[in-house]
Amino acid sequence: MAQLALLLIFGFSSSCNGYFVYLNRSGTISEIPSNIPTNATKIDLRNNIISSFGPRAFSNFTSLLMLEASENPLVSIDYTAFEDTKIDNLILAYTQLTQIPDLNAPSLRHLHMQGHPGITHVDFVHLTLLYSRLRLLNVSICSINYTRWPENTTEVTIKNFDLTRNDLNTLSNGAMNSWRRLSFLYLEETGLSTFGCSYINDTELIILKLSRNHLTEFPDLQCVGQTLEILGLARNLITAVAKEDFRDLVTLVSLDLKANRISRLDEPLTMDEHHFNAQIRQDKEMEHKKVSESCPLCSISREFIFHADTASHLSTKKLYLCKAWHRKNQDGK
Incomplete structure (x- = not known):
């Protein structure tokens, strides 16, 4: 342990498979150390001052x-800070920056x-032009309440985008229509009350997470029906699920609807040759509360197992309705 502490205080360098790593998380350095080898491919200065x-x-x-500089009290980064480098991955989480920095870093592909x-405020028009090779953008856990989005004719290269825990409340129509390579989208806990194809029409989404929002209806996602595999809708205000909601989601593998306000469910969710049959079974891996006979969706954990009708849908499909909230009829029945 003492040796490890010394390494963290004075800096640690290592080489592996052609990559040269420098690490110093001592919590004491206030500027870039002078002893970093010039052939370093990764520099880790996290948790300093x-x-x-x-x-x-x-x-x-x-x-x-790659530069890891999270948990530093950074307030500014000069535009030329990374000139002449091959910076591909820049991690700047939990600093004191108040805007996404403008950098002369044409090789940048991952920005955290x-x-x-x-x-x-985030101007995605400016951002995607400045970082034209960007593949991953994580701006979660910020306070973003204003955004400007590229026109549909603009080619955006981002594939993985995380806006979780921001103050969006709404999105502009066509917001991500030009993000044609977008495959992983995280919009959890952003205050959204509506979502659908008008925001993501030309994308290739595989994973879409919309949990902890204010959605009252199952979103229209037919535009990504040929690619979407995982859909998270937990802890919204959705009151009903119908077989039409799944009509175009032919590649869906997992759907999480737990802790919604579902009071109506098409049962069984029998669909035609392009869709799934559904049956309810109790999840044996979890304990269950006693369930009222009139409320089959109120158990701690139940799941729908979707079985394919055709050879093209042989994989098992799951729909999670854990802690589904049952709204009683006005007559109390």
Whole structure:
């Protein structure tokens, strides 16, 4: 343990498979250490007291691919800080930045900016033009309440996008229609009351997470019906589920609807040759509360197992309705 502490205080360098890593998480450095080898491909300065990266701060590290600088009190990064590097992955979580920095970093493909309550506005038009090769963007756990989105004619390369825990409340029509490579979208706990194809029409979503919002209806997702595999809708205000909701979701593997206000369910959810048959079975891996005979959806955990009608849908499909909330009829029955 003492040796590890010394390594963290004075800096630790290692080489593996052609990658040269420098790590210093001592919590004491306020500027970029002078003893970092110039051939470093990854620099980890997390959990220190660095407040800024000045002009050409990393330009000597021409092989630099990744910088981890989270949990520093960063307030500014100069536009030229990464000039002449090969920076591909920039991790700046939980700093004191109040905007996504403009950087001369044409090789950047992964940008992690989560945990910035001071970030309230994001211009995705400017951002996607500046970082034209960006594949992953994480701006979760911020305070974003204003966004500007690219026109449908703009080619956006982002594949993985996380906006979880922001203050969006609504999205502009066509917001991500030009994000044609988008496969993983996380919009949990953003205050959204509506969502559907008008925001994601030309994407190739595989995973869509919309839990902990204010959705009252099952969203129209026919535009991603040929690609969507995982859909998270837990802890919304959805009151009904119908077989039409799944009509176009031919690749869906997992659907999470737990802790909604479902009071009506098409049972059985029998569908035609392009869709699934459904049957209810109790999840044997969890304990269950005593369930009223008039409320078959009120158990702690139940799941729908969707069985394929045709050879093209042989994989088992699951719909989770854990802790489903049953709304009684006005007559109390």
